[in-house]
Amino acid sequence: MSEDNILPPDPSPQPTASDGNVTTGVPGLDHILGGGLVEGGLYLIEGMAGAGKTILSSQIGFHRVKNGDRVLYITLIAESHTKLLSHLRGLSFYDADAISDRMLFVSGYHELMRDGLSGFLSLIAATIKTSRPRFMVIDGFRSAREFSSTELELSQFIHELSAFVSAARCTTLVLAPLSGNEPHPEHTLVDGLIELNRFNNGMRRAREIEVHKLRARDHLLGKHFFNITGNGLVAFPRLEATSERAGAPCHLEGRLEFALPTFDRMFGGGVMRGSTTTLVGPSGVGKTLLALKFLQAGTDCGERCVYFGIYESPERLLAKARGVGIDLKDAVKDGRLAIHWHSAVELAIDELAAELIAVVTRTNASRLVVDGIDGFLQSANRSERFGLFINALTQRLRNIGVTTVLTEELPLYNEFGAPATLRASAMTENIVLMRYVELNSALHRMVTIVKQREGPHDTGIRRLTIDSDGLHIIEGFIGPTGILSGHPSLSPAISVSDPGARA
Numbered sequence: 001m002s003e004d005n006i007l008p009p010d011p012s013p014q015p016t017a018s019d020g021n022v023t024t025g026v027p028g029l030d031h032i033l034g035g036g037l038v039e040g041g042l043y044l045i046e047g048m049a050g051a052g053k054t055i056l057s058s059q060i061g062f063h064r065v066k067n068g069d070r071v072l073y074i075t076l077i078a079e080s081h082t083k084l085l086s087h088l089r090g091l092s093f094y095d096a097d098a099i100s101d102r103m104l105f106v107s108g109y110h111e112l113m114r115d116g117l118s119g120f121l122s123l124i125a126a127t128i129k130t131s132r133p134r135f136m137v138i139d140g141f142r143s144a145r146e147f148s149s150t151e152l153e154l155s156q157f158i159h160e161l162s163a164f165v166s167a168a169r170c171t172t173l174v175l176a177p178l179s180g181n182e183p184h185p186e187h188t189l190v191d192g193l194i195e196l197n198r199f200n201n202g203m204r205r206a207r208e209i210e211v212h213k214l215r216a217r218d219h220l221l222g223k224h225f226f227n228i229t230g231n232g233l234v235a236f237p238r239l240e241a242t243s244e245r246a247g248a249p250c251h252l253e254g255r256l257e258f259a260l261p262t263f264d265r266m267f268g269g270g271v272m273r274g275s276t277t278t279l280v281g282p283s284g285v286g287k288t289l290l291a292l293k294f295l296q297a298g299t300d301c302g303e304r305c306v307y308f309g310i311y312e313s314p315e316r317l318l319a320k321a322r323g324v325g326i327d328l329k330d331a332v333k334d335g336r337l338a339i340h341w342h343s344a345v346e347l348a349i350d351e352l353a354a355e356l357i358a359v360v361t362r363t364n365a366s367r368l369v370v371d372g373i374d375g376f377l378q379s380a381n382r383s384e385r386f387g388l389f390i391n392a393l394t395q396r397l398r399n400i401g402v403t404t405v406l407t408e409e410l411p412l413y414n415e416f417g418a419p420a421t422l423r424a425s426a427m428t429e430n431i432v433l434m435r436y437v438e439l440n441s442a443l444h445r446m447v448t449i450v451k452q453r454e455g456p457h458d459t460g461i462r463r464l465t466i467d468s469d470g471l472h473i474i475e476g477f478i479g480p481t482g483i484l485s486g487h488p489s490l491s492p493a494i495s496v497s498d499p500g501a502r503a
Contacts, residue, residue: 020038020039021035021036021037021038021039022036022037022038022039022041022064022135022171023035023036023037023063023067024036024037024059024060024063025059025060025062025063025064025066025067025093026056026059026060026063026232026233026234026235027234027235028224028226028234028235028236028237028354029209029226029233029235031220031235031237031242032209032211032219032220032224032235032237033211033214033217033219034214034217034218034219034220035217036217037171037192038171038191038215038216038217039134039169039171040165040166040167040168040169040170040171041165041166041171041172041191041192041215041216042158042161042162042165042166042172042174042189042190042191042192043171043172043173043174043190043191043192043193043194044141044173044174044176044186044187044190044192044193044194045057045173045174045175045176045194045195045196046176046177046178046179046193046194046195046196047175047177047178047195047196047197048177048178048196048197048198049177051178051196051197051198051207052196052207052226052228052233053139053175053196054084054087054088054139054175055088055091055228055232055233056196056232056233057073057137057139057173057175058073058088058091058093058094058137059091059093059232059233060135060137060173061073061103061135061137062093062094062095062098062103063093064134064135065095065098065102065103066095069102069133069134069135070102070103070104070131070132070133070134070135071102071103071104071133071134071135071136071137072104072106072127072128072131072133072135072136072137072170073103073104073105073106073136073137073139074105074106074107074108074123074124074127074136074137074138074139075105075106075107075108075109075139075140076107076108076109076112076120076138076139076140076141076142076143076144077109077139077140077143081105081107084105085099085105090230091230091231091232092230092231092232093231093232104127104131104133106123106127108120108123108124108138109140109143111123112143112144112147113147116147117144117147117148117153117154117157118157120144121157121160121161121164124136124138124161124164125164128164128165128168128170132168133170134169134170134171135170135171135172136165136170136171136172136173137172137173137175138172138173138174138175139175140175141174141175141176141186142176142177144157145176145184151185154184154185154186155185155186155189158185158186158189158190159189162189162190162191174186174190178195178196178197187213190213191214191215191216192211192213192214192215192217193211193212193213193214194209194210194211194212194214195209195210195211195212196208196209196226197209197210197223199223199381199382201381201382204381206225206348206381207225207226207227207228208223208224208225208226209223209224209225209226209235210222210223210224220237220238220241220242221241222238222241223238224236224237224238224241224350225238225348225349225350225351225381227348227351236348236350236351236353236354237350238350238385238389239350239353239389239392239393239396240385240388240389240391240392242392252272252273252274252401252403253273254272254273255267255268255269255270255271255272255273256270256271256272256273256294256297256298256366256367256403257269257270257297258270258290258293258294258297259293259296259297259300260293260471260473262462262473262474262475263447263462263473265458266449266457266458266460266462267430267449267452267457267458268452268455268456268457268458271403271405271429271430271452272403272429272454272455273366273401273403274398274401274402274403275398275403275404275428275429275430275453275454276394276397276398276403276404276405276406276427276428276429276430277404277405277406277428277429277430277431277432278373278405278406278407278408278428278430278431278432279291279405279406279407279408279432279434280407280408280409280410280431280432280433280434281409281410281433281434281435282409282410282411282412282434282435282436283409283412285434285435285436285445285464286434286445286447286464286466286471287371287407287408287434288312288317288320288371288407289320289321289324289326289466289471290432290434290447290464290471291307291369291371291405291407292307292317292321292326292328292369293326293470293471294367294369294405295307295328295331295337295367295369296321296326296327296328296331298336298366298367299328299331299336299337302336303336303365303366303367304335304336304338304363304364304365304366304367305331305336305337305338305365305366305367305368305369306337306338306339306340306359306360306363306365306367306368306369306402307337307338307339307340307369307371308340308341308356308359308368308369308370308371309339309340309341309342309369309370309371309372310341310342310347310371310372310375311371311372311375312341312371313341313343314332314339314341317339317341318332318339323468324466324467324468324469324470324471325468325469325470326470338359338363338365340355340356340359342375347375347378347379348379348381349376349379349380349381349386349389352375352376352379353376353389353393353396356370356393357396357397357400360397360400360402361400365402366401366402366403367402367403367404367405368397368402368403368404368405369404369405369406369407370404370405370406370407371407372407372409373390373406373407373408374408374409376389376390376393387427390427391427394427394428406428410435412436429451429452429453429454430449430451430452430453431449431450431451432447432448432449432450433447433448433449433450434446434447434464444463445463445464445465445466446461446462446463446464447461447462447463447464447473448460448461448462462474462475
């Protein structure tokens, strides 16, 4: 799926144009702003060079034109309007027919140079009086700062500008370079302060937006990731900041099976609907195949299912499944199973979450597999938020009503005894532990249920075998002790070669 088509989920109701609200039309931004901007408000957008201030303001401007507003774009920089428009022409929101009709471009550079702030304010007043815009952008406020002789003069200019645009009901954006921690008089006088910045993590760079101040709006606090695509700016509200506004979780009755009788009996008939289960274990132990078996059980019953993976392409995944008797080709072809895959490139954790929630909602899926939750951790520029993020993600999936299986990687060799607290599994209702056991010069796979929050479960340790006929769970795999620690010892009375009962 192209990243240009990924829109962040927005569970908040969209306000109407009649309530004094001015929507931006930027995906995800109105959610961060608490609905949009206030009509007639004055907003300061700060950011370093290249942060996206001009694209953001232009995108909002063209959106307001589509909503019937006349837009005024005033520049205080020496760059020509022709050059400015040439940079915007490649973006999908650009509308050539709107230029000089509903979207007017005016330069205030010469008035500012000749008459200072008072002359520039007179130009704004005269232009608003003749063209009557409902939305205005002032680009290049740095020049206004430089032409003010004192902070008092700049404060007076901002105060008069705010009063003027409020009376004219002309919502206004002022673009300025990033001021850092240095206070400026305009910060206290504007109705909102929005910062665009970049976060550095090693060689990676991520764009972030933060609303420091917004009058008359219950906006989301903190930093939020945004991206610039061919469609313009797309913002992704931080999932843990929006979870409380996403509604109450669905309560679903009944259980969903893996279609592995012994394994399902260990759960008491399958996992509870709407729950989240984590399969944890080292590479190659069978986590993905067990998760695919869960999806096959759903598609065989006509359910809609989603596989969301990061490490294996759809072609390799289907071939791998087919090699052990799990044929999902027809389910993919007729739409019962949707496979979404991302190659191992730089990803953004909030963007991944937005796509995941969008595809589950769009397909109305009852079952979901997220194969490789570790990929989300690797995509987190700020790894310290991963615990809160996973908690919010699993809660959002419960709210949707989908039953989820996650896979999480464990080290292949455990040198320090029992496994440490796991990242994703601590947030989920069910934990299935899968490990290798080395006995008699051979590796054996084992599986056990560590936790099931909704009810009692079988705590026995079973042997898992995988062959061309499928996955098999062998009853009563109780011979070795110390399996969970990774240092098993074999009781002399029991042999692991006993096939037992297979399911």
